[in-house]
Amino acid sequence: MKKLRNDIDKVLEKIIIEHEQVAREQQIHSRKDFVDVLLSLMNQPMNPQDEHVYIVGRTNIKGILWDMIVAASDTSAVAIEWTISELLRNPKVMKNLQNELENVVGRDRIVEEKDLDKLEYLDMVLKESLRLHPVAPFLVPRESMKDITIDGYLIPKKSRILINAWAIGRDSSVWSENVEEFDPERFANSDTDFRGHDFKLLPFGSGRRGCPGMQLGLTIVRFVVAQLVHCFDWELPCEMKAEDMDMTEKFGLSMGRANNLLAKPAYHLLPKTI
C-alpha cells in the first residue's frame, strides 16, 4: 500500500480537480455527487459547537474517498464470487434462479436495473449467500463507551468488541439443523431482513457504524449475479463434481475465497441479444 501511495494520491487529486473545475465553470450545480458534497464542506468546522473544532481538509477528503473506493470494490467482488460459487455447488438453485430470470426478463434482452426489484428468488439467494459468507466476518471492531452487562457478562468501558457475524450465520440454534446447507428457501415467506434490523443476519453490520454503502453494494451484487446467471450457463471445469469444489476461505477483514473460482460459461440468451 505504501508503494502505491503516490499513484493513489494522483488518482484522487484528479477526481478532486475535475470536480473543482466543474464547480467553477457552472455557478449553479445541476447535480451534486458525493465528491461535490465533500468539497462543499472543505475548510469548514464540522460542528462549531464541539469542544475540539474539527476542520475537513483536502487530505481528509482524499482519505474518505479512498475509504469508499476500498470498502466498495473488495466487498462487492467477494460477495459476487461467493454467490456464484454456491450457485455452482447447488445446480438446482442455479436453475431456479435462471428460471426466475427468464420469467421476469425473457431471453431476448439482458437484465436491467429496473428488473431487480421483481427478482424475489435472487433476493433469497443473496441473503443465503451472505448468511454463510458474510464478507466482513467480524464486522468492523467497536469500542464500548461505558461499562455494560449483557446476559450476565460485564463488558468494561473501552473494551474492543468483535461481532462474529460468521458464527451467528452458522448457529443451528438460531437457524435450523440444516444450517450448513445452501438453502435460499429458508427465506421464503419470511421477513428476515439483512439491513441491520435482524441481529441474526448482519452482513452489513448495524447501527450508526453500519455499512453506508449497503444500497449501492446490494445493487451491484444483485445486478452482476443476475447478469452472469441470465446470460450464461455455467459449468465446472475438467468434469469437476459440485461436491468437490474448493470452498476454503481466506481469513481477513474481508473474507474471500482462498483460491480462485474457475468456471466455464456458455452463452444462454437468444442469438444476437448482446
Ligand code: HEM
Ligand atoms: C456487498 C457489498 C458490501 C458489504 C457486504 C459491506 C459490508 C460492510 C460491513 C459489514 C461493514 C461494517 C459495519 C459494522 O461494523 O456495523 C461495512 C462498513 C463500511 N462500508 Fe460496506 N459493504 C458493502 C459495500 C459497500 C459499498 C458499495 C460502500 C461504499 C460506496 C461501502 C462503504 C463502507 C464504509 C465507508 C464502511 C465503514 C463505515 C463506518 O466505519 O462508519 N460498503 N461494510
